[in-house]
Amino acid sequence: MLFMVHMDVNVPHGVDAEEFDRLKAVEKARAEELQRSGKWRHLWRIAGQYANISIFDVEDAAELHEIMLGLPLFPFMTTEVTALCRHPSAIGEG
Amino acid sequence: MLFMVHMDVNVPHGVDAEEFDRLKAVEKARAEELQRSGKWRHLWRIAGQYANISIFDVEDAAELHEIMLGLPLFPFMTTEVTALCRHPSAIGEG
Amino acid sequence: MLFMVHMDVNVPHGVDAEEFDRLKAVEKARAEELQRSGKWRHLWRIAGQYANISIFDVEDAAELHEIMLGLPLFPFMTTEVTALCRHPSAIGEG
Amino acid sequence: MLFMVHMDVNVPHGVDAEEFDRLKAVEKARAEELQRSGKWRHLWRIAGQYANISIFDVEDAAELHEIMLGLPLFPFMTTEVTALCRHPSAIGEG
Amino acid sequence: MLFMVHMDVNVPHGVDAEEFDRLKAVEKARAEELQRSGKWRHLWRIAGQYANISIFDVEDAAELHEIMLGLPLFPFMTTEVTALCRHPSAIGEG
Amino acid sequence: MLFMVHMDVNVPHGVDAEEFDRLKAVEKARAEELQRSGKWRHLWRIAGQYANISIFDVEDAAELHEIMLGLPLFPFMTTEVTALCRHPSAIGEG
Amino acid sequence: MLFMVHMDVNVPHGVDAEEFDRLKAVEKARAEELQRSGKWRHLWRIAGQYANISIFDVEDAAELHEIMLGLPLFPFMTTEVTALCRHPSAIGEG
Amino acid sequence: MLFMVHMDVNVPHGVDAEEFDRLKAVEKARAEELQRSGKWRHLWRIAGQYANISIFDVEDAAELHEIMLGLPLFPFMTTEVTALCRHPSAIGEG
Amino acid sequence: MLFMVHMDVNVPHGVDAEEFDRLKAVEKARAEELQRSGKWRHLWRIAGQYANISIFDVEDAAELHEIMLGLPLFPFMTTEVTALCRHPSAIGEG
Amino acid sequence: MLFMVHMDVNVPHGVDAEEFDRLKAVEKARAEELQRSGKWRHLWRIAGQYANISIFDVEDAAELHEIMLGLPLFPFMTTEVTALCRHPSAIGEG
Numbered sequence: 043m044l045f046m047v048h049m050d051v052n053v054p055h056g057v058d059a060e061e062f063d064r065l066k067a068v069e070k071a072r073a074e075e076l077q078r079s080g081k082w083r084h085l086w087r088i089a090g091q092y093a094n095i096s097i098f099d100v101e102d103a104a105e106l107h108e109i110m111l112g113l114p115l116f117p118f119m120t121t122e123v124t125a126l127c128r129h130p131s132a133i134g135e136g
Numbered sequence: 137m138l139f140m141v142h143m144d145v146n147v148p149h150g151v152d153a154e155e156f157d158r159l160k161a162v163e164k165a166r167a168e169e170l171q172r173s174g175k176w177r178h179l180w181r182i183a184g185q186y187a188n189i190s191i192f193d194v195e196d197a198a199e200l201h202e203i204m205l206g207l208p209l210f211p212f213m214t215t216e217v218t219a220l221c222r223h224p225s226a227i228g229e230g
Numbered sequence: 231m232l233f234m235v236h237m238d239v240n241v242p243h244g245v246d247a248e249e250f251d252r253l254k255a256v257e258k259a260r261a262e263e264l265q266r267s268g269k270w271r272h273l274w275r276i277a278g279q280y281a282n283i284s285i286f287d288v289e290d291a292a293e294l295h296e297i298m299l300g301l302p303l304f305p306f307m308t309t310e311v312t313a314l315c316r317h318p319s320a321i322g323e324g
Numbered sequence: 325m326l327f328m329v330h331m332d333v334n335v336p337h338g339v340d341a342e343e344f345d346r347l348k349a350v351e352k353a354r355a356e357e358l359q360r361s362g363k364w365r366h367l368w369r370i371a372g373q374y375a376n377i378s379i380f381d382v383e384d385a386a387e388l389h390e391i392m393l394g395l396p397l398f399p400f401m402t403t404e405v406t407a408l409c410r411h412p413s414a415i416g417e418g
Numbered sequence: 419m420l421f422m423v424h425m426d427v428n429v430p431h432g433v434d435a436e437e438f439d440r441l442k443a444v445e446k447a448r449a450e451e452l453q454r455s456g457k458w459r460h461l462w463r464i465a466g467q468y469a470n471i472s473i474f475d476v477e478d479a480a481e482l483h484e485i486m487l488g489l490p491l492f493p494f495m496t497t498e499v500t501a502l503c504r505h506p507s508a509i510g511e512g
Numbered sequence: 513m514l515f516m517v518h519m520d521v522n523v524p525h526g527v528d529a530e531e532f533d534r535l536k537a538v539e540k541a542r543a544e545e546l547q548r549s550g551k552w553r554h555l556w557r558i559a560g561q562y563a564n565i566s567i568f569d570v571e572d573a574a575e576l577h578e579i580m581l582g583l584p585l586f587p588f589m590t591t592e593v594t595a596l597c598r599h600p601s602a603i604g605e606g
Numbered sequence: 607m608l609f610m611v612h613m614d615v616n617v618p619h620g621v622d623a624e625e626f627d628r629l630k631a632v633e634k635a636r637a638e639e640l641q642r643s644g645k646w647r648h649l650w651r652i653a654g655q656y657a658n659i660s661i662f663d664v665e666d667a668a669e670l671h672e673i674m675l676g677l678p679l680f681p682f683m684t685t686e687v688t689a690l691c692r693h694p695s696a697i698g699e700g
Numbered sequence: 701m702l703f704m705v706h707m708d709v710n711v712p713h714g715v716d717a718e719e720f721d722r723l724k725a726v727e728k729a730r731a732e733e734l735q736r737s738g739k740w741r742h743l744w745r746i747a748g749q750y751a752n753i754s755i756f757d758v759e760d761a762a763e764l765h766e767i768m769l770g771l772p773l774f775p776f777m778t779t780e781v782t783a784l785c786r787h788p789s790a791i792g793e794g
Numbered sequence: 795m796l797f798m799v800h801m802d803v804n805v806p807h808g809v810d811a812e813e814f815d816r817l818k819a820v821e822k823a824r825a826e827e828l829q830r831s832g833k834w835r836h837l838w839r840i841a842g843q844y845a846n847i848s849i850f851d852v853e854d855a856a857e858l859h860e861i862m863l864g865l866p867l868f869p870f871m872t873t874e875v876t877a878l879c880r881h882p883s884a885i886g887e888g
Numbered sequence: 889m890l891f892m893v894h895m896d897v898n899v900p901h902g903v904d905a906e907e908f909d910r911l912k913a914v915e916k917a918r919a920e921e922l923q924r925s926g927k928w929r930h931l932w933r934i935a936g937q938y939a940n941i942s943i944f945d946v947e948d949a950a951e952l953h954e955i956m957l958g959l960p961l962f963p964f965m966t967t968e969v970t971a972l973c974r975h976p977s978a979i980g981e982g
Contacts, residue, residue: 054337055900073225086220089949090969103313103371123372126180127292148713149242183291184311197747198973217748219949243430274408277479278499314368319355336525385501385559405560407479431618462596465667466687502556524807573689573841593842595667619712650878653761654781690838744972761877783855784932806901855935875936
């Protein structure tokens, strides 16, 4: 199943910069691993913002939630989740 | 360049059903042609709504605008456009 | 998979009352059938509004979309869809 | 009487992690107890968010308020409350 | 149980003025009857708007819904419903 | 003159709990005194929220402002003020 | 008592132009009369919009409501009303 | 003085296509004339929408209003006006 | 030129009370001086909120910006600025 | 390609004033350099706010993102990005 997730990262004033950089490195590694596994199908930066648009291809909402919860930057994110399905005018799978 | 477009179709009460069906058929043909050309890279239905999420791969904003304006259902749409770029954690092109 | 759907029905001024009543009767029959099949697990009226909160238990977003699109009142609805999953503090299935 | 409550948990930066974990454990125990009593009829996680959708079956708004106020994480929540009633197309109780 | 209802009346352009006046007269009679019965405890006009703030004292949400649905102007209203309960600092019943 | 005030209390993380409890006690005493004087005509808790709906009966907006400013919890509140007047369908004073 | 009113005029498509011009002429005469009486203290156009910002000096909310309701264009307006009072830093009356 | 204006054009269903095309032609001529005069300094299309972002260089808000009111499509527009001034980091005039 | 400014003051938790009182005193003096000069033509308190509605009569947007930036409480404000002009139905200057 | 960016700067309470001034000086130098290079084509202050409207002329969204990310005040900004293109009624390039 496909989900679009809009992730908006808000770094609170006063956060420890070194610790945050460490979280970002772990996040990057995790994101790459999930992309290689095919779960995180697309990952785009929203131009001009600390935010991204992602497409996940997962078993169900439970697997999506587990993935999101496991992201080191999840506590700093505001997220919006949209369930997608095949469009009747799509060629191929979408 | 990549753009995400959220298209929400609002069919006004009293629209001529036959004419609208004809527009939808033309829209479908146009969407398939643009997908085959690679300009309309992804097209997903938002579950439970007469709306879609699309990813366009175009030269620039001008080409995106020309495509959108040429859609037969454009006069019935509310659209939101988001400019995307490569994410530093993306593998491949995103 | 579970989805919560908020359906808000807007009856445009000037709609044919008899035709609308006919649609409502078909909608009621369809809703009852879907509840008996277990797909439409819960259906509650929002007090004081022509709106409902529904919980669907479907295969995936595609099945949810097909169900929604098949509702006779769908063209008159504004919908919001929320993907749900098991809560770690839930006893039983939720 | 049935109420739907949307609870959105916001953990402020700088909160004591150990203390927060303790509150979560108490919250979990309280939620399970209220589910067993039948007051907290449904509890679902919103996929991808630190938020839940709950259905409460209580005497009245006063009992709902007392329950909400007694949740250890209430001070960290933004809540929306919707009063529900039986839908004319519902089979069984909804 | 107490509910606050915010009713906002939108008269569509082109409505039949005589018919609308008739509905308003029926609405007025119904409102007065419900006030005398004690169900519609307070009814205030919002200054400068075709809108009101009402406090209902009903058995439960089902009774509130039945009352609202029975108002002749309900099809022209946008409503917001808020469940109220006793405030710990209130003297008397509120 | 009647005003409806929606008060939403936001307790910032890190506030001194003892001091806040002291302010709440003073607030309660002040609210009771204003209710006895007839100025604060109604005070209801919004179910499930640290918020209230109040009806004030004051000379004018100046007196309302003075009352609000004198509330110990005012610095922690977000407020919305709505000027009310007699509804043509109200029996008695509203 | 002073009230600020934001009036936004929405002319529906298909309105009779001649009749609307007649209403505007009556509105203008009424506005001038109310300004001369001192009730409508200020009347400014919002630049670039069919909207105005007005300051009324009236007995109370009831008088404001009666004035608003008497405006020929009231049925075409969306209004926002804000109760004002003397500012502690104002010199003169504000 | 510089103003940014966001104009969003909404064509109501059922508008006379020929008449609307005529208005668009007059609008185009008027826009070109105002650009040549230097009053309408910039005019950009928002990609994917029937909307534009404009920068006006006018004497004051009165002149801006007169220009906006004179646009044949003004009755079909929703507008937002933002007053601009020189930025301390701008080189040249901005 | 006339501008309406809505200033909403947000005092962050933990601000130094004495320093803030000092800023308020300077703000008051500055506001009075600007009123006497005729630049700050009206200053009203919004009843029940730490907010005001002001009308400025300045040369242009640049002068307005300079005034706003010079207010000691500016860093604590959220502001909305609306450009005003003469209303065709205004008698006198508005 | 042209992008309009609305940048809104939020200085958190408790930020180090000297460090912030240093960042502002670097920001100013960077903004001037980007304007000279033609990338940052227009930069206007929004009157009465710590915010600006900017027009960027860049290769694509990737270059815009790189520029935004490189601004020293970016961590303190809320941004909105709008992709622009040539308007059919524009004379010259817009």
